[in-house]
Amino acid sequence: MGKKISFVSSKNRGITLDMLVVKDFFRVNDEKVEFKDVVANENAKNSLVKKGNISIRKEYCKNNTDIICVDGSIAGKLSKNAPEGKRVLIATPYDYQFKAINEYDKGAFKKKNTYKNFTHIIVGSPFEKELLKKCYNTPKSEIIDQVCIPYSWRLNQEEFKKKHYDKYCKHYPMLKGKKILAILLTGELDEDEENPYAEVNWNKIFDNLDEDWIILTNSGKLLENMTHIGYQHRNQFVYSNRTFDTREVLSFADCLVTNSGLYATYFAVRQKPIYCLKYTNCEFEKYMKRKFSNLYIKNVEDIDMTKFSEFTSENEKFCEYFSYDCGENPSAKISEIFE
Structure with a gap:
């Protein structure tokens, strides 16, 4: 049996272009890889739906290992009993990141733990690399630079x-x-x-x-x-x-x-x-x-x-x-x- 890789998106972004490009690469180059899409909306206006989606994502991440995200969909809190595996962030510049750097430059930003449970982070640009350093705690993450983000490469x-x-x-x-x-x-x-x-x-x-x-x-x-x-x-x-x-x-x-x-x-x-x-x-x-x-x-x-x-x-x-x-x-x- 081959690898199982999950594409997790819980911030109402769905399976993004960057995720699709990576998925296409695996399909062409490694037919043994199996995929699972975990899509939810933790930003739902209905409080019960929001709570349910958060619970689903937490339970999933607790029991699964190899994960790819484009945002903080696995969040900063992860069970200590979560299995070992690779949790990869493709650091895609959504507007919340620009909000973080705007607030940081005003001196009104406290470092967040949003990304701390990712084992690897593809930064894609000097901007992202600097953003991580200033705004996010990533004590155990391997930062991978000098490559652009997947959809940029395809373009x-x-x-x-x-x-x-x-x-x-x-x-x-x-x-x-x-x-x-x-x-x-x-x-x-x-x-x-x-x-x-x-x-x-x-x-x-x-x-x-x-x-x-x-x-x-x-x-x-x-x-x-x-x-x-x-x-x-x-x-x-x-x-x-x-x-x-x-x-x-x-x-x-x-x-x-x-x-x-x-x-x-x-x-x-x-x-x-x-x-x-x-x-x-x-x-x-x-x-x-x-x-x-x-x-x-x-x-x-x-x-x-x-x-x-x-x-x-x-x-x-x-x-x-x-x-x-x-x-x-x-x-x-x-x-x-x-x-």
């Missing part, structure tokens, strides 16, 4: 890029041969909050967009005011949300504007221009405003592709800080841990 593979670029061009023919500015936004505005992009002067943005560029977005909020753009710019805009997984766009976009620290981290491995757009006032937006103010955009009308198409020294600094290069396959590195 940078030529076969993956070509497959998804061709798919998008078939569905949206106007993309073919164009440079692509991807504006990918995540999170929801409060119900009583007005759409900050309702009065955007899109003609101003398109006037600074050369004919060889096209905007692709997943944001319905940006779409609301598109009826006012001039006829000459109609073929320079694509809205794609539910048709495909827009994270695939990160593999072939030429410039990214986002409010997602996760998307920015995935894209950083490609060494292309990245900017942060103010939208929901999430922790990543706050972080970028403090640390990379030259890459922070307060108003969407400030998107100026006469400037943003250049890969500046500030872009380079961001990319190098948020991703190691993708020379070594991180999934292969994770596989070695379980040998």
